[in-house]
Amino acid sequence: MKIRPRSVQNQGIPTASMADIAFLLIIFFMVTISFEVDKTQVALPKTDLRFEIPKKAAYISVTEAGQIRVSSGEEISVPVPGPEEVLSFAAQVVAADPSKPFVLKADMNVPYRYVDRVIDALKQAKAEVIYLLSEQQTVDDEST
Amino acid sequence: MRLKKETADPEIPTSSMADIAFLLIIYFMVTTTFAATRGLDFSLPQEDKEQPLVEKEESVLIEIQPAGVLMVDQKRMALEDILEYLKPKLERNPMKPVIIRPLETTEYGHMVAVFDEIRQAKDKIGVEVKNVSIPTQREIEMFWY
Numbered sequence: 001m002k003i004r005p006r007s008v009q010n011q012g013i014p015t016a017s018m019a020d021i022a023f024l025l026i027i028f029f030m031v032t033i034s035f036e037v038d039k040t041q042v043a044l045p046k047t048d049l050r051f052e053i054p055k056k057a058a059y060i061s062v063t064e065a066g067q068i069r070v071s072s073g074e075e076i077s078v079p080v081p082g083p084e085e086v087l088s089f090a091a092q093v094v095a096a097d098p099s100k101p102f103v104l105k106a107d108m109n110v111p112y113r114y115v116d117r118v119i120d121a122l123k124q125a126k127a128e129v130i131y132l133l134s135e136q137q138t139v140d141d142e143s144t
Numbered sequence: 145m146r147l148k149k150e151t152a153d154p155e156i157p158t159s160s161m162a163d164i165a166f167l168l169i170i171y172f173m174v175t176t177t178f179a180a181t182r183g184l185d186f187s188l189p190q191e192d193k194e195q196p197l198v199e200k201e202e203s204v205l206i207e208i209q210p211a212g213v214l215m216v217d218q219k220r221m222a223l224e225d226i227l228e229y230l231k232p233k234l235e236r237n238p239m240k241p242v243i244i245r246p247l248e249t250t251e252y253g254h255m256v257a258v259f260d261e262i263r264q265a266k267d268k269i270g271v272e273v274k275n276v277s278i279p280t281q282r283e284i285e286m287f288w289y
Contacts (some may be wrong), residue, residue, distance in 0.1 A: 022165030045153070045256035049263050050182035062252075088284035103183065108253030112208075112246040113281070115255070120280035123188050131183040132256055 036103060038077040040069055045108040049132040052086070054101050057131065058093050060086060060122075062106040066114040073100075083117035091127035105133040184260060189277070201243035204230060210247065212254040221227045223261055230262075234271040241275040248281070 040061040056073040070089045071077035080086060093100050102122055106115050122130060149212040206226065214221050216229055233240050242262060246255040259278070266272040279287070 006246055017219045019158070019162040019165055022162055025164060025169050026172065029169065029176060033172065035174055045253040047184055047256060047260040049184055049260055051185050053181050053183055068168050105272055107159050107168070108251060108256070110252045111248060112250045112252050112255055115248075115249035115252045116248070116280050119188075123280065123283075130188060132186055132259070133183040134260075135254060136182075137260075 037071040037073055037075065038069060038093060040077065040105065042105060042107040044133055044135045046137040047132075048107055048137045050134055050136060051131070053103055053131045053133070057101040057103045058090075059103045059119055060090075061103070062110050062114050062118060063105040064109050066110060068114075068118065072096075077123070083114075083121050086118050087121035087124055090122050090127055094125050098126070098129070101129050101131060103131045103133050104119060120123050146256050184256065184263065186259070186278070188242065190243070196262045203243050205243050205245060206258060207288045208244065208246040208258055210249050212251070212257070213216060213257065223257060226258070226261055227265055230265065230273065231269045231271060234269075234273060238271065239275050240273075241277065242273050244276065245284070246278075 038059040038061050040063060042061060042063055051115060058073045059069075061069045066077065068082070068086060069077040069079050070086060071091075072093050080089065084138040090102065093102075104115070104118065106118075108121055119130065205217055209215065212223070214223060214226070216226060223231060230240075230242065244258055244262070245256065246252075255278070259276070262273050262276055
């Protein structure tokens with residue numbers, strides 16, 4: 001009796017769907033990517049309570065050295081020399097949109113006098129609400 | 145003599161598609177930063193120059209000194225004890241004003257920690273602190289002295 005030769009299995013890894021998977025990942029990244037208007041590196045304070053910040057909010061960042069940058073939420077942030085300029089910036093933003101929220105992105109180690117002047121400028125400009133940008137407090141943070 | 149025409153392959157070459165796609169993925173993975181988009185909201189009172197919003201004597205004053213030392217109504221207190229101190233006062237008067245006053249050299253993070261604690265009053269002691277204010281130095285000079 002004649003025995004048929006065994007069918008030889010293909011040893012290669014199928015890569016035909018590789019491009020599909022890759023394009024799916026690209027679409028995911030493209031949809032989820034959000035461009036930050038302010039890329040200032042600060043150590044944010046940690047809080048238990050955190051609320052979602054509305055999109056297109058105006059940003060004011062304060063570094064540990066007290067340097068201030070501002071953005072109306074539409075364009076990349078620009079440095080300003082001092083709190084007086086924050087007042088004129090905030091007044092312009094509030095004049096354009098009275099209910100515009102402001103985000104204060106300040107370093108947790110900055111002396112409070114810098115933040116005080118920024119908050120005062122926002123109060124004078126009649127801003128309605130400020131979001132104090134923070135990171136989530138964890139159990140490890142609380143124990144240290 | 146008859147020459148044989150070379151026929152071009154009509155297919156679009158797609159063999160490099162995966163390479164391009166993976167290059168794009170690597171680009172997005174490297175450039176993506178997970179931005180912090182959450183924080184504590186703080187509603188600002190609309191300025192009224194006629195009269196101060198809070199009477200200093202009737203309120204609870206939380207002074208925050210450098211390194212996070214807390215003086216509540218002139219008494220030193222730990223952050224965790226503030227709400228227990230406030231509870232009987234808030235039960236008597238739910239509109240009891242609470243003033244947070246960080247000193248100029250106090251680190252901003254300590255002010256946020258105190259504000260965060262006070263905002264959690266409803267969850268921790270069952271009474272909400274409805275009247276919290278963080279006066280600025282200019283307001284203190286205008287209204288308190």
